[in-house]
Amino acid sequence: MELADRIEQRLKLHDLRVLMTVVQAGSMGKAAKRLGTSQPAISRTIADLEHMLGVKLLDRGASGVEATTFGRLVISRSVTVFDELRQTVSDIEFLSDPAAGEVRIATSIAAAVSFVSAVIDRLSKQYDRLSFDVLSTDNVKARRALEERRVDLTIGHLIEPVTDSMTTEILFHEPHVVVIGSRSPLIRRRNLRLQDLINERWMLPPTDSPFESVVREAFSAEGLELPHAVVRSLLPLRTSLLATSRFLSMVPQTVADAADKRIVRRLPLSLPKTLRPFGVVTMKNRSLSPAAALFIDHARKLATIAK
Template sequence: MLDASRISQRIKLRQLSVFVAVVEHGSMAKAAEHLSISQPVISKMIASLEQTLGLPLLERSRLGVTPTLYGEALLKRSIALSNDLRSGVDELQALADPTIGELRIGSTEPVMAGLLPAIIDRLSRQYPRLALHIIEGEPPELQDRYLRNHDIDLMIGRLPSPTPAADTDVQELLHESGVVVAGLNNPWVRRRKIRLAELVNERWCLPPRESFPGGWIANAFHASALEVPRPSVTVYSILMQSALLASERFLSFLPASMLHYSAKRLSMKILPVEMPAQMWPIGIITLKGRTPSPARRLFIDCALEIAKPLAGKRTPDR
């Protein structure tokens, strides 16, 4: 096998893109059809790539092809390289005009229901030629899969751990907590003060106990010396929770910032319930060692400005 420096000089980007297409489509014939080139050309390029590396990349069978252990490793790097190249082209375009370009953002459902739309609304008004691509996921997946594979340029949401990973930079935006919410015509919204104990036997729509918000809710009840109520409906989806709250029969817990930015749109109201002050940080995570694009800098600056009203608050908004 050749040494790394000589291999890098001999491998062509076209070979890598063809290799990725073959793996994604599971056969050389399907990849050839997708790329609009002949199957013999595909076979020749894959054979040349394997010869250059001195390693088998694909296992052939009657059912098609699958990557070997070496192929899996090359696939991951090839996708990251393709994403980096695309980001590089975007950066060159943005240097000519910093108000255009593309930004790939990973976020969580609660942030996508409140804070993120507020950021995007202002950003798009100021820079209407920016193109934003949003991917939804959970914080660990967004960081460990999408960010490290360069599928996204940044992640905005709950920070996955108290200590940032060594290869990431973190910009904290605000400290988040949960609030009790109800539909606008729920009888409880007429009360000026409510104890959490009064709500234990109400009809609750709550996320699963094993989820992060489910664990936070359980801790909130335990901190008030109460048993966690048995939910009438258990569902993680905020969209589903919002729909049930609109029926005026259910109560739920939702992030305070989501209600700060979207309570009117979602037709719900925060109940005046004293909650234990348990906070967790919401922030932006980027990878170290990557040149920040102008679009990324514009987004982070806008996010800091939008989050400023809540950044210093240590108790939920009411």
């Protein structure tokens, strides 16, 4: 009997789940507790898997259990199997009730509080039983989550290149804008240029982050060095401090458009060198759930309106 045929007849999803849990937990004892079974049962399952496949899946040492090269390969394929199974269940639920389903999204904080929030708002009004699991993080972690199939898609600013295993769809291009608190005297000034603001109290993205590179390019385009940052932080803290009207910052235009105009205002500066694509990233050769496809379709429609 061929190996593939033998595996097809004997392999159980539970066996794969056991292997994944053992590696995640770092020991068979901890895995047994997580799965509500005994350590001998876990050991027996792993031994049967190794015998069936004819290779060693785990290395056992004083520091715990680690996957071998073969083990990592099986786990990688197992993640795909469980993801496809989850997608199948989601598809069945969606076909049974098009108003239901779940979309798993990874996005930047900047995109989450602006464009993604707007898409969810519009979509949830039409599909009140649709649920959204949103991971707000940086682009590196978002794409890692996509590769590991923990999310259906990522959406946001396409500043860094994607891997060959991913595909992108650009929805629109947008610039950065300078924002300040609504009570700042700078609002009343006319014909402002970046050089007029170089000595103001700037709040900038973290050093060496993708968004910092955009801000740096904006100043460089006008022959200026990046100004001294009074605050370097992710968007939530900078947005909070803008309300004091003592600081200013540079953010994507969609973020400024989504802000409360009673608190945050845009300064009338044009920053064409900050124009960047904004879009959706998905995995090649991976089918999207109907709910995820629906989210992307509504994102396209909202992008058309935004243009």
